[in-house]
Amino acid sequence: MRGVEALRQRNQQSAQTSTDGVPIVAEADPTCLELLDHPRVLPYVVDAVGWNIHARDCLFTAQPPRSGAATPGRLALPWHHDQEEEFTGLTQDGTMPLVELKVSYYLSDHAEAGHTCTLVVPGSHRWSAEQRASWERTLRPALVVPLRVPLGSVMLWRSSLLHSVAPHLAGSWRHHLFVSYIPRWVRPSHRGNFSTAGHPDPARNGPLLARSSPVRRQLLGAMGDGSALEASQFWFPRDAAQLPLKQWAQERLPAGGAPMRWGTTGYGVSFSRVLFAGGAVFHSRCE
Numbered sequence: 001m002r003g004v005e006a007l008r009q010r011n012q013q014s015a016q017t018s019t020d021g022v023p024i025v026a027e028a029d030p031t032c033l034e035l036l037d038h039p040r041v042l043p044y045v046v047d048a049v050g051w052n053i054h055a056r057d058c059l060f061t062a063q064p065p066r067s068g069a070a071t072p073g074r075l076a077l078p079w080h081h082d083q084e085e086e087f088t089g090l091t092q093d094g095t096m097p098l099v100e101l102k103v104s105y106y107l108s109d110h111a112e113a114g115h116t117c118t119l120v121v122p123g124s125h126r127w128s129a130e131q132r133a134s135w136e137r138t139l140r141p142a143l144v145v146p147l148r149v150p151l152g153s154v155m156l157w158r159s160s161l162l163h164s165v166a167p168h169l170a171g172s173w174r175h176h177l178f179v180s181y182i183p184r185w186v187r188p189s190h191r192g193n194f195s196t197a198g199h200p201d202p203a204r205n206g207p208l209l210a211r212s213s214p215v216r217r218q219l220l221g222a223m224g225d226g227s228a229l230e231a232s233q234f235w236f237p238r239d240a241a242q243l244p245l246k247q248w249a250q251e252r253l254p255a256g257g258a259p260m261r262w263g264t265t266g267y268g269v270s271f272s273r274v275l276f277a278g279g280a281v282f283h284s285r286c287e
């Protein structure tokens with residue numbers, strides 16, 4: 001994991017700095033840019049949520065050494081389902097739809113004794129509204145999986161899973177970077193909101209887009225061909241060059257496999273789920 005220390009240093013110098021576990025926006029950071037379209041990870045992302053996507057945001061958290069914390073039992077982040085209120089209305093039965101896929105890069109050793117880690121409750125993305133409302137009564141330690149994973153591990157996950165973050169009690173830093181992928185027609189969150197002159201919205205950052213590949217431009221929320229942003233074209237692309245991830249996906253279909261059903265209008269998202277079956281953790285030396 002070359003570059004993590006540099007990532008932390010760079011972000012500590014920025015106005016959006018946090019050294020206390022509060023996420024900072026890192027999309028334009030060179031490390032984040034490399035992870036945004038990492039060749040070992042992007043195929044899984046596209047397999048799970050299709051090619052009509054961009055990044056909602058890319059956040060980096062750095063938590064300082066915390067041995068001897070005053071409240072060792074307190075979760076670093078409480079239990080929650082991401083965007084529960086915002087997404088629940090998209091299904092009639094109140095289960096949470098698949099709108100967002102998160103990719104977590106664990107950039108410190110989460111297997112170290114006392115080190116914090118993400119805690120998840122497998123299967124909770126399928127819970128009914130009633131189950132989600134009553135988890136405080138039903139949650140048992142046996143249902144919780146702590147992601148005690150070594151440095152360099154990657155987790156792809158549905159952020160509608162019930163999750164939290166364990167207390168950080170180790171004498172080392174915690175480093176975690178995650179990218180959230182959403183359909184292009186869903187607006188980004190932090191990306192625009194935290195833009196400053198020093199950290200422009202990547203989708204409007206001309207020099208950054210000029211040195212990015214077409215696929216990276218799409219993932220940054222811009223048009224793949226560098227054309228001007230226009231809301232309608234997040235729904236109805238003018239031509240294929242605005243949406244290069246589709247071509248990228250087509251070129252990577254398994255040889256001899258069934259043709260991918262992309263939908264009939266060209267605007268849809270289809271899923272193969274050949275590679276990705278609900279969740280995956282693997283170890284990748286992203287160097």
Ligand SMILES: O=C(O)CCC(=O)C(=O)O
Pocket residue numbers: 061077082117118119163164165176
């Ligand atoms: O830091 C983590 O492990 C998870 C972060 C998280 O829960 C969130 O961003 O919703």
